[in-house]
Amino acid sequence: MSASDTPTGAREPLIVARGLRKEYGDFTAVDGIDFQVNRGDSFGFLGPNGAGKSTTMRIIAATLTRTAGEITILGKDPEVRGPEIRAHLGVVPQQDNLDNSLTVEDNLYVYGRYFGLSKTFIRGKIEELLAFAQLEEKRGVKVEALSGGMKRRLTIARALVSEPEILMLDEPTTGLDPQARHILWDRLFRLKEQGVTLLITTHYMDEAEQLCDRLMVMDKGRIMAEDSPANLIKTYSTKEVLEVRFGSDRNAQYADQLRSMCDRIEVLPDRVLMYSDDCETLLHEIVGKGMQPTTSLVRRSSLEDVFLRLTGRSLVE
Amino acid sequence: MTIKDLTRRGSLQIVDVAKIIRNGSLYVAQARIRNMWQWKFSIVGEAFATPMFYLLSIGIGIGKIVNSHQKVGVDGVKYLTFLAPALLAATCIQGAVGEATHPVLEGFKWQKGFFAMNATPITGKQIANGVLLAAMARTAFGCVVYFSALYAFGAVHGLHALWLIPETLLAATAFAVLMMGVCAAIKNDDLFLNMVQRFLIMPLFLFSGTFYSLSSMPKFLQVIGWVSPLWHATELGRWISYGHHISHGALVFHFTYFVVLAVVGFKVAHHHFTKRLAK
Numbered sequence: 001m002s003a004s005d006t007p008t009g010a011r012e013p014l015i016v017a018r019g020l021r022k023e024y025g026d027f028t029a030v031d032g033i034d035f036q037v038n039r040g041d042s043f044g045f046l047g048p049n050g051a052g053k054s055t056t057m058r059i060i061a062a063t064l065t066r067t068a069g070e071i072t073i074l075g076k077d078p079e080v081r082g083p084e085i086r087a088h089l090g091v092v093p094q095q096d097n098l099d100n101s102l103t104v105e106d107n108l109y110v111y112g113r114y115f116g117l118s119k120t121f122i123r124g125k126i127e128e129l130l131a132f133a134q135l136e137e138k139r140g141v142k143v144e145a146l147s148g149g150m151k152r153r154l155t156i157a158r159a160l161v162s163e164p165e166i167l168m169l170d171e172p173t174t175g176l177d178p179q180a181r182h183i184l185w186d187r188l189f190r191l192k193e194q195g196v197t198l199l200i201t202t203h204y205m206d207e208a209e210q211l212c213d214r215l216m217v218m219d220k221g222r223i224m225a226e227d228s229p230a231n232l233i234k235t236y237s238t239k240e241v242l243e244v245r246f247g248s249d250r251n252a253q254y255a256d257q258l259r260s261m262c263d264r265i266e267v268l269p270d271r272v273l274m275y276s277d278d279c280e281t282l283l284h285e286i287v288g289k290g291m292q293p294t295t296s297l298v299r300r301s302s303l304e305d306v307f308l309r310l311t312g313r314s315l316v317e
Numbered sequence: 318m319t320i321k322d323l324t325r326r327g328s329l330q331i332v333d334v335a336k337i338i339r340n341g342s343l344y345v346a347q348a349r350i351r352n353m354w355q356w357k358f359s360i361v362g363e364a365f366a367t368p369m370f371y372l373l374s375i376g377i378g379i380g381k382i383v384n385s386h387q388k389v390g391v392d393g394v395k396y397l398t399f400l401a402p403a404l405l406a407a408t409c410i411q412g413a414v415g416e417a418t419h420p421v422l423e424g425f426k427w428q429k430g431f432f433a434m435n436a437t438p439i440t441g442k443q444i445a446n447g448v449l450l451a452a453m454a455r456t457a458f459g460c461v462v463y464f465s466a467l468y469a470f471g472a473v474h475g476l477h478a479l480w481l482i483p484e485t486l487l488a489a490t491a492f493a494v495l496m497m498g499v500c501a502a503i504k505n506d507d508l509f510l511n512m513v514q515r516f517l518i519m520p521l522f523l524f525s526g527t528f529y530s531l532s533s534m535p536k537f538l539q540v541i542g543w544v545s546p547l548w549h550a551t552e553l554g555r556w557i558s559y560g561h562h563i564s565h566g567a568l569v570f571h572f573t574y575f576v577v578l579a580v581v582g583f584k585v586a587h588h589h590f591t592k593r594l595a596k
Binding site: 061063064065082083084086087088089091093095097098099100101102106110111113114115116117121128129131132134160162163164165186187190191193194196 | 320322323324325326327329330333334336337338340344345348355428429432434435436437439440594595596
């Protein structure tokens with residue numbers, strides 16, 4: 001039994017929410033959701049902008065009060081014991097809120113002090129974190145001079161200064177170029193391997209597939225499904241997807257004919273998605289029936305397809 | 318290139334929550350001072366230059382004219398002596414308000430640093446206290462420098478005049494914390510600081526009996542003085558500095574005014590800091 005296990009063998013629940021609800025006037029941002037995150041989980045909230053992911057994250061981070069429902073983090077109610085909960089969280093907000101007028105090193109130092117950590121401890125930790133974030137050469141540089149990717153890495157490093165039990169990342173790679181994203185994913189993956197509990201919101205399906213072992217698909221404040229990425233795909237989609245384009249006028253025109261040929265289709269403005277376990281054969285049939293797509297692509301099902309199935313909408317609109 | 322994994326004992330082992338609940342305000346103040354430290358030369362320069370400019374131009378320049386027309390000066394003392402407590406209070410109150418309001422807009426709106434602080438165990442109340450503490454540390458430094466200049470120019474005399482320092486700081490703290498609280502509630506901040514400077518600080522400076530006794534003004538203008546922290550601070554300051562006549566009742570009233578202002582100020586600030594962070 002590892003240290004993180006409970007005596008019964010089940011992993012220790014760190015976050016438990018029941019009927020969690022947040023309203024802003026008439027608008028319901030989070031609509032009575034239930035979920036549980038266990039120690040060591042890498043748990044993702046997947047959904048489009050406005051799905052209620054960030055609101056849920058802020059309630060967990062003990063910086064936003066809920067309207068109704070129950071939630072405990074590390075067994076404590078965030079509205080009563082906020083500081084005690086926040087002492088064990090590392091928070092990476094959607095927008096970097098580093099102190100631009102301070103140097104890279106001083107940002108880490110000052111943040112460590114907010115956790116009451118000793119100067120000696122923080123000094124040592126800064127060396128480790130600078131190496132981890134590949135910012136050693138930038139230690140004396142003011143934050144305003146850093147690139148977007150560097151700022152993001154620094155924000156993550158800052159969240160790690162107190163060795164948090166739960167690391168919360170709100171849209172960690174939005175706005176970053178592909179290379180910067182991969183560096184970040186690598187760092188997060190290392191943390192996951194070390195047993196840090198990760199909580200990630202994202203509207204990138206590749207990010208969710210890379211980093212999360214459990215996913216909660218959210219839309220309009222509600223949970224549409226919850227499982228591992230692989231199981232979600234297995235449950236809500238076929239093995240493969242065929243994407244065909246006939247030109248924008250003709251996509252809809254062929255829709256009825258195409259629908260009868262496979263399990264399910266989705267007609268998008270620019271293309272038709274066809275769901276089947278054998279898409280190569282399907283493509284041959286289409287061509288055999290005299291329909292000539294201008295382009296076609298056979299690919300594996302992704303979380304994007306799951307989302308489309310569950311909500312009828314695309315993740316990134 | 319290999320990346321070393323981070324060493325890890327975990328926050329449950331290394332973070333002492335009770336200590337943060339105790340010292341959080343100090344951590345915030347330290348961070349603020351670290352930030353100010355970047356401007357140390359201009360802060361020190363301003364602290365020394367301000368009293369020099371005022372004392373040379375108004376105190377000595379205008380004082381010469383006033384003293385030559387009135388044999389006994391003003392309020393029974395030399396004009397510079399009359400003026401000194403008011404200048405000290407005006408400078409310190411203005412400085413404290415600036416240092417307590419600017420970081421609030423920066424923290425809530427421009428850089429959102431307060432939200433970063435609040436993601437740690439630090440509470441809104443501690444952020445407010447810490448920002449004020451740092452503002453008052455800077456104000457105290459300015460106050461001591463100003464007082465020393467007054468001493469050097471012969472504008473204040475005797476050891477008892479040292480009481481001017483805590484009295485001025487009480488006044489500055491009381492008004493600064495109230496303005497800090499108001500500032501935390503402001504959504505459209507672009508004009509706010511300019512408005513405060515032009516329509517609050519400036520009139521208070523001119524209509525609070527700074528340059529002449531409040532009683533020499535028409536009654537309707539005296540009202541500005543009665544509500545003005547600067548007038549109350551000046552009255553108390555003149556009493557401390559050269560024994561300006563104040564009744565016992567007025568003395569109690571001036572002190573009570575500042576205590577009430579401070580209590581209300583802290584309540585307003587704590588309320589709005591907590592509320593705005595939770596939005």
